[in-house]
Structures are given as C-alpha cells and as structure tokens.
Amino acid sequence: MFRTLTRRHLLALAAATGFATAALTGPSAALAADKPFITVASTTSTEASGLFKHLLPAFTARTGIEVRVVAQGTGQALQTAKDGNADVVFVHDKKAELEFVAQGFGVKRQDVMYNDFILAGPKADPAGIKGGKDIVAAMKTIAGKSAPFASRGDDSGTDRAEKRFWKEAGVAPKGDWYRELGAGMGQTLNTAAAMDAYTLSDRGTWLSFTNRQNLEIVVQGDPRLFNQYGVILVNPGRHPTVKAKEGQAFIDWLVSKDGQAAIADYKVGGEQLFFPNAASGS
Amino acid sequence: MGDAFAAALALIAGADETLVEIVLLSLRVTLSALLLACVVGLPLGALLGIVRFPGRGPVVVLINALMGFPPVVAGLLVYLLLSRTGPLGALGLLFTPGAMILAQSILILPIVTSITRQVVEDLWAEYGEQLRSLGSGRLRAVPTLLWDGRHSLVTGVLAGFGRASAEVGAVIIVGGNIAGHTRTMTTAIALETSKGNLALALGLGLILMLLALAINAAAYGAGRAARRSAGL
Known part of the structure; x- marks a missing residue:
C-alpha cells in the first residue's frame, strides 16, 4: 500500500516545476x-x-x-x-x-x-437645477439643499474637475448628502443611478453608458465644463x-x-x- | 436575470472570439497559479504535517491565517515587487499574465499548504509507526503520504482553484485588465459592470460559474474512477 520516493515522483516534480516556470515567464518574453x-x-x-x-x-x-x-x-x-x-x-x-x-x-x-463634462441627476431633480448652464451655481444649489451627490473620490481627472467646481462655488462638500465612492466613472454612474444622486461625468462615458435608469443630463454647456x-x-x-x-x-x-x-x-x-x-x- | 441568460447563451452560441480568448487566458492563469502553488505547497504542507520543530505551532497558525489574505493586498505587494522601480522591475513582468499567475499563486499557496498539512498530519498519526517500522524516514515518507492522501488533497486543490478563478482584486492591479492581453473573466465582468452592461456582465458570470462547475465535476469523476479501479 505504501510507495516510497521513486524516480518517477522526482521526474514529475521536475516537469511540473519546469512547466510552471515557463508559464510564468515564457509567453510574455516570447x-x-x-x-x-x-x-x-x-x-x-x-x-x-x-x-x-x-x-x-x-x-x-x-x-x-x-x-x-x-x-x-x-x-x-x-x-x-x-x-x-x-x-x-x-x-x-x-x-x-x-x-x-x-x-x-x-x-x-x-x-x-x-469633450465636455455634464452634470447628471435624477429626473425628479430635487435640487431644481435642470436646464441650467452654470455648473458652479448648480453645485452650490445642490450643496445648499443637501441633495445627494455621488463623487468619484478617486483622484481621477473628473474627480479633480469636480473638486475645482466645489472650490469655485465656495463649498466644502461634507455631510450625509455627499458620497465619495472611490470608483471609476461607470461604477459611479451605476451607483448614482441606484441612489438617485447627482454626479459629474465626462460626456463620452455618459453616452456609452447603458444603465442610466432615472438619470438624465441636468446641466451642460458651461465653458468651464471643457475637458x-x-x-x-x-x-x-x-x-x-x-x-x-x-x-x-x-x-x-x-x-x-x-x-x-x-x-x-x-x-x-x-x-x-x-x-x-x-x-x-x- | 433573463437578459443575463440570453446574453450568456448568445456569447456561448456565437463562440465569440474575444470570449474564447478571455476564457483561455483565465484558465491559463488560474491553472498555472494552481500548479505553481501545488509544486511548492504539497511538499511544504506535508513536511509541516510530519516534521516537529520549535515554533511549528505559530507557523501553522500563520499559514492558516494567510488563507484569508486579501487579494487586493496580494496584488499590491506583487505590483510593488514587479514595478519598474521595485526589486524585480527589471523582469518587465508587470501588466503581463506572468504577474497575474504570480499574484494568484501567492493567494492559493496557503490554502494548498494548509489543507495538505492537515491531511498528511492525520495520515502520519495513523500510519507513522508502520512507515517507520518499514525503515522509512520522515522525509522519505512525504511522497508516500501525499500519494496516499491524494483523494483528500484534491479538495484542497479545488479550493485553491476556486479562490483563484473567482478572484479579481489582485489580477486587476498586476494585470491592468488590458484588452486581449490580461483581461480575464473576472476583470471583464468588472469592466462590463462599470459600463452599465449589467446583463452582459452577469452573462459572463454565468459562464465563469459553468466553467467552475465543469472542472469540479471532472475532478469528482476522475476521483470516482480512480477509486473504483483501485477497488476502494
């Protein structure tokens, strides 16, 4: 019932090691x-x-x-x-x-x-900013009404643009309504759609994004939204x-x-x- | 859900070229990582099972705890190791399948080692005396015990496979999710989710689960056949 260490075992082990090494380095080098x-x-x-x-x-x-x-x-x-x-x-x-x-x-x-950034938000538009052109004023209103806002929060280009707009609006976004997700653009749109929040997006991702649910563009066309x-x-x-x-x-x-x-x-x-x-x- | 099934069926029926490529890469990465982890983990676990040395207890606890090593941390460590500014940067392995295999084998190694140790330890408790009376030393008993415990060890190996095939945190960091190069099933699912293509993402998830099912069924079937032919 017992077998001891045989040459066959050693050969199998050597072959497996060789294969594993090749798998790790071979294809990429080739x-x-x-x-x-x-x-x-x-x-x-x-x-x-x-x-x-x-x-x-x-x-x-x-x-x-x-x-x-x-x-x-x-x-x-x-x-x-x-x-x-x-x-x-x-x-x-x-x-x-x-x-x-x-x-x-x-x-x-x-x-x-x-391309340009757009501000997306729920159709119900709790902050009442739909159709506006002034991104800074719109974001100020969102903060004033504590309407839910989903932020990328990942130090991306879009995140940095958003932070610039808050600064221009003279708002330090903080509180229950401001949700930093630490996520990519698409992930953030998914989350914003699920919790009926406003969010800043580049137009490219927005146009190709298919899970908008209740989201629509609420603010666009401000020269400051240039990307x-x-x-x-x-x-x-x-x-x-x-x-x-x-x-x-x-x-x-x-x-x-x-x-x-x-x-x-x-x-x-x-x-x-x-x-x-x-x-x-x- | 219905959309997801439709998407999965359409992908499978069309034998979508990109899908085949992604599935093959996933299998290659996961199976290579598994092999690497087994080559190291099986003998290591067996040795831990039968050799007594000071500090063995803490080592066993540490390896058990590493079974829960967060994939994203493993990914980050391998990233720093393979980054051009890191100690192994000269290899140029970052953002290649090789980096993904390395990260996943680190994740699986504790699982294979830990389960092997338990299996071999139990066998050694049962047959150790007999083996010694046959003149077999502890080291020479390692392959014997591994062979003898092979049916139980398959479970450990399958657990390792499951961990690797389901994992996204490590491979997306060290692989970079590059289309046609380092995109696996799990990173593709993450990407499609981020595009809002939820049905397609779930469809890919269904295919991944089918693959896992097929591999586990094959392992089960092989085990049964081996037992039957051994008259057990």
Whole structure:
C-alpha cells in the first residue's frame, strides 16, 4: 500500500516545476520578441467609452505596434508612468500633466482631443437645477439643499474637475448628502443611478453608458465644463526601459491627420464622443 | 436575470472570439497559479504535517491565517515587487499574465499548504509507526503520504482553484485588465459592470460559474474512477 520516493515522483516534480516556470515567464518574453508593443496608461473614461477599441486597431494595422492600455484614474495613471510602468500616458488633467513634464517624468505634453463634462441627476431633480448652464451655481444649489451627490473620490481627472467646481462655488462638500465612492466613472454612474444622486461625468462615458435608469443630463454647456485630453511620452532618460521610438510613433499618429480623423469618426448612437484638437493637425 | 441568460447563451452560441480568448487566458492563469502553488505547497504542507520543530505551532497558525489574505493586498505587494522601480522591475513582468499567475499563486499557496498539512498530519498519526517500522524516514515518507492522501488533497486543490478563478482584486492591479492581453473573466465582468452592461456582465458570470462547475465535476469523476479501479 505504501510507495516510497521513486524516480518517477522526482521526474514529475521536475516537469511540473519546469512547466510552471515557463508559464510564468515564457509567453510574455516570447511576445516581446515577436511583436513590438507599448503600454499606455490612460483613464477609465477613454476605456469605458469604447474609444480605444475603435482607435487602436487602425494604429496597429498601420505600424505593427500593439498598444496595451491600462485604464486607471488620471492620478493613478500618472503614478504608473512615474514609476516607469508605462511608455505613454494619455489623460485629462492639464495642470497635473504639465507638472509631470516639468518634474522631468515626461518628455512633452500635447493636446489630442476634448469633450465636455455634464452634470447628471435624477429626473425628479430635487435640487431644481435642470436646464441650467452654470455648473458652479448648480453645485452650490445642490450643496445648499443637501441633495445627494455621488463623487468619484478617486483622484481621477473628473474627480479633480469636480473638486475645482466645489472650490469655485465656495463649498466644502461634507455631510450625509455627499458620497465619495472611490470608483471609476461607470461604477459611479451605476451607483448614482441606484441612489438617485447627482454626479459629474465626462460626456463620452455618459453616452456609452447603458444603465442610466432615472438619470438624465441636468446641466451642460458651461465653458468651464471643457475637458481636454493630453498625451505625453514618458521620459526615457528617467526610465531606460521606456520604448521611446514606438511610444512616439503612437503619439505622432494620434496628433496626425489620420489619428485625428479616427477620433472624430468614433460615434455612439450617432453622437460624436471626442473632438480632435491637436495643435499640429497634419 | 433573463437578459443575463440570453446574453450568456448568445456569447456561448456565437463562440465569440474575444470570449474564447478571455476564457483561455483565465484558465491559463488560474491553472498555472494552481500548479505553481501545488509544486511548492504539497511538499511544504506535508513536511509541516510530519516534521516537529520549535515554533511549528505559530507557523501553522500563520499559514492558516494567510488563507484569508486579501487579494487586493496580494496584488499590491506583487505590483510593488514587479514595478519598474521595485526589486524585480527589471523582469518587465508587470501588466503581463506572468504577474497575474504570480499574484494568484501567492493567494492559493496557503490554502494548498494548509489543507495538505492537515491531511498528511492525520495520515502520519495513523500510519507513522508502520512507515517507520518499514525503515522509512520522515522525509522519505512525504511522497508516500501525499500519494496516499491524494483523494483528500484534491479538495484542497479545488479550493485553491476556486479562490483563484473567482478572484479579481489582485489580477486587476498586476494585470491592468488590458484588452486581449490580461483581461480575464473576472476583470471583464468588472469592466462590463462599470459600463452599465449589467446583463452582459452577469452573462459572463454565468459562464465563469459553468466553467467552475465543469472542472469540479471532472475532478469528482476522475476521483470516482480512480477509486473504483483501485477497488476502494
């Protein structure tokens, strides 16, 4: 009934160890040799809106470079890039982006496209702000009436924009009505819909979001709701592992005529989600 | 719910290419992590089961407690380890399936080790004397006891599989949920939920549960067949 340690056991163990090691390192190493790729740290709004799914195949078909997008909040995406874990960062907080470059983490920041933020809220509109254009006044009213507000609370570009509006409104949002979720854009819209709260969203995510329930746009069109996206090559001087050539090729394509046209092409339900505005545009 | 079933059926019936890719990656990551955890955990657990040394009690308690290691913390630790600024950054493993396998094997290892230790400890209490009388030392008894306890050990291995296949917190941090590269069933479910595609998300969840059911059924069937052929 008992068997002792046999050569067969040892062989099986050795084979299993070998396989496990290969599984851990093999495929990624093989891929790197086969096909050039870059890692882009970007935002949940661009991913959830479906823009990348539309853009990337065109770029890859043209250059043979695969683009791997890690979708995070703008704050986390910039941190990922600072640590050298991405080659390109594509986010929407101009101030933080310029700082990133000034600190030497990035080579150069370029405008790519814009859309705008909208304020979504329940149809019942407990704060009575529907149809307004002034985002700061609307948010002041929400705070004044303690109407439920769902905040991203994740240091993303949208979260930072929201915090700017509260500051301009002279409100320190606090209390039962103000709910910091620490979640991505889509997750926050899900939650806001479930608890009939107001929330700030980028229009791209809003248009492609399918679980709106009672939510609708209550405030839009304020120039302050402008939402600019920028792209930066991570500084290869800081992190030698950065694939500067391939990363720059992606940036050059994004701001080229073709890339800009591809961005303008992307529509959900007939509506354009992002508007190209790169400086070179040629 | 009805929508979710419809979405799941449509995905399966269409043999959706992306879905197949995601399912295969999920299986590859989870099974590799399981194998890695077994290669380390089975002998380690067996040794813990039969070898007595000072401080063994605290070690056993620690490994038992690690069965509840939060996936998101495991993910964060592996992230810091593999980040370009981290100690293993030069490997370039962050945001690859390799990183996900590493994170999941860390999560499963305590489960496999802990259950193996219990099984082997019980067997050793029962047969230890007999084995020693046959001239087998403790170390040489390890493979024997593992082989003898294989039917019970399968449960531990399946528990490890369950933990890994259901896990999202660690793989989304170290894998990055990159489409076509590190997107697994669970991270795809998280993404579809965030897009508000609740029916599709739940449909993917149903498929994941079907997969788990199929693998557990296969393990059960294999165990029964092995017992029958052994005349047990």
